[in-house]
Amino acid sequence: MAGRWLGAVMAALLITTGMAVVVTPQAVALENGLSRTPVMGFNNWNSTHCRAEFNEAMVKGIADLFVSRGLKDAGYQYVNIDDCWAEPQRASDGNLVPNRTRFPNGIKAVADYVHSKGLKFGIYTSAGTVTCDGQGFPGGLNHEEQDARLFASWGVDYLKYDNCGDHQGQSAQQRYTKMRDALAATGRPIVFSICEWGSNQPWTWAQPVGNSWRTTGDISDNWGSMLDIFKRNVGLAPYSQRGAWNDPDMLEVGNGGMTDVEYRSHFTLWSMMNSPLLIGADLRKVGQSTFDVLTNRDVIALDQDTLGIQAGEISNAGGRHVLAKPLENGDVGVALFNESGSAQTISTTATAAGLGNATSYRLRDLWSKVETTTSGAISASVPAHGTVVYRVSRQGTFATPAAGTTQVSDLTPALSSNAWGPVEKDRSNGEQGANDGRTLTIGGITYNKGIGVHARSEVRYYLGGKCTQFTATVGIDDESGDNGSVTMEVWAAGTQLANSGLLRGTDGPKVLLADVTGQSYVHLAVLPTQDGINYDHADWANATVTCS
Numbered sequence: 001m002a003g004r005w006l007g008a009v010m011a012a013l014l015i016t017t018g019m020a021v022v023v024t025p026q027a028v029a030l031e032n033g034l035s036r037t038p039v040m041g042f043n044n045w046n047s048t049h050c051r052a053e054f055n056e057a058m059v060k061g062i063a064d065l066f067v068s069r070g071l072k073d074a075g076y077q078y079v080n081i082d083d084c085w086a087e088p089q090r091a092s093d094g095n096l097v098p099n100r101t102r103f104p105n106g107i108k109a110v111a112d113y114v115h116s117k118g119l120k121f122g123i124y125t126s127a128g129t130v131t132c133d134g135q136g137f138p139g140g141l142n143h144e145e146q147d148a149r150l151f152a153s154w155g156v157d158y159l160k161y162d163n164c165g166d167h168q169g170q171s172a173q174q175r176y177t178k179m180r181d182a183l184a185a186t187g188r189p190i191v192f193s194i195c196e197w198g199s200n201q202p203w204t205w206a207q208p209v210g211n212s213w214r215t216t217g218d219i220s221d222n223w224g225s226m227l228d229i230f231k232r233n234v235g236l237a238p239y240s241q242r243g244a245w246n247d248p249d250m251l252e253v254g255n256g257g258m259t260d261v262e263y264r265s266h267f268t269l270w271s272m273m274n275s276p277l278l279i280g281a282d283l284r285k286v287g288q289s290t291f292d293v294l295t296n297r298d299v300i301a302l303d304q305d306t307l308g309i310q311a312g313e314i315s316n317a318g319g320r321h322v323l324a325k326p327l328e329n330g331d332v333g334v335a336l337f338n339e340s341g342s343a344q345t346i347s348t349t350a351t352a353a354g355l356g357n358a359t360s361y362r363l364r365d366l367w368s369k370v371e372t373t374t375s376g377a378i379s380a381s382v383p384a385h386g387t388v389v390y391r392v393s394r395q396g397t398f399a400t401p402a403a404g405t406t407q408v409s410d411l412t413p414a415l416s417s418n419a420w421g422p423v424e425k426d427r428s429n430g431e432q433g434a435n436d437g438r439t440l441t442i443g444g445i446t447y448n449k450g451i452g453v454h455a456r457s458e459v460r461y462y463l464g465g466k467c468t469q470f471t472a473t474v475g476i477d478d479e480s481g482d483n484g485s486v487t488m489e490v491w492a493a494g495t496q497l498a499n500s501g502l503l504r505g506t507d508g509p510k511v512l513l514a515d516v517t518g519q520s521y522v523h524l525a526v527l528p529t530q531d532g533i534n535y536d537h538a539d540w541a542n543a544t545v546t547c548s
């Protein structure tokens, strides 16, 4: 027994770098390098459907307004067209033909105009024999390469690929993968937006296929539709990854069917959920209040935060929803959303939101811009259908680890975020409530101390410049059996200090060492790999910091 144990330890001592090296983050999504944050832009569908006002003048007018009304400066980039842009028949050479009335100068002329404004241009077709409008324009199925080449020749930067028409016996995964490959073969960077309405649970397979996938049926411009989609999308947070986002459909802000309070909720919730922010209103016809919502940069910053974690719903009772979204700089976005028809007080705490180890917290209200300070309580009276959203920052004084070597599981994290259930202290991840895991075990070896997490997880400890070394024995916990695969990374101040490489359920323990001399924080990240998040139970066993 002792021999086997020793052998495992020897095998584990593949010590990964203790030197600061910047490496490219592990690929966990479609490798086209695009949409590292959710796409921001415009799509005509919600405001025009196939009506005649969807035409060249509209697209150019939107591009003009993106520039003149500050939307481009706020981050909106893609001007996209939806269904009904084509003629009902392909040309004799098989190419799609732009509708002669709507786009008399063709699509390339429109794309050129959009590009001349420093913006990008997107188009639409369907992964079936016809598109979704009743008129049934030609779809892309079995024409993937020809259509992708044509789009690339027109200067298309984004493709929305719908799901209508006959599928000719091909699965969604097959059909969307074919178009992914056809787009890649053009050599032009084209964002790939999957639109199969959540029918085939794309969150379980589409990360390596598309940059986003619709999770639900179509939104309409009313409170009930928006609320229903929010509820379906919010629980899919663990599946959202950098470059591969859940898409709860385009924005209705400005289309007139909801109140300003409801539109602010819609925009806040979509931003908290890392949704693509595609404006769905005809900006030539909306008032100032619509621009005010769409250009709230503090809310946009939640959506575009480079950590790329979709907010988790940390409580929901009586229509009082609390969402928390960890952010790159260690702050947390906290949204208090009141689904009910009367004003309600909605409350949570900094600890529940994943923040800790500070004597006080600053709350910045991202709509009113008022700043307040709290020792931990986060609470607001929220109007019917309204949302109060704060950016919460740690302030005051932070405890530092004692001199000597300390187990990090005995420290209070500055930030803790975990895909399923809480970060577990001295236990593996049990996926649900606190303390539902088991003894930390990697490759048959058990550990009394450490933290048990589930990818994707981000945990940060405050060191206050007092420490020199971080070390941990890492791996997938044995409770995952032969399943699971992750990479485990140690970061500080935006630099990666150590990386486990690919870890599978069958692997034994591995030791990670990092020089954290002078660092304010050490940040522990566990990322899923391309096979998704199943059984990604990862242990930071015997994780210690040595400090003076």
Ligand code: GLA
Pocket: 045, 082, 083, 131, 132, 133, 162, 195, 197, 217, 218
């Ligand atoms: C489907 C899509 C919509 C829109 C229409 C166009 O319904 O889900 O977003 O593209 O088709 O016909």
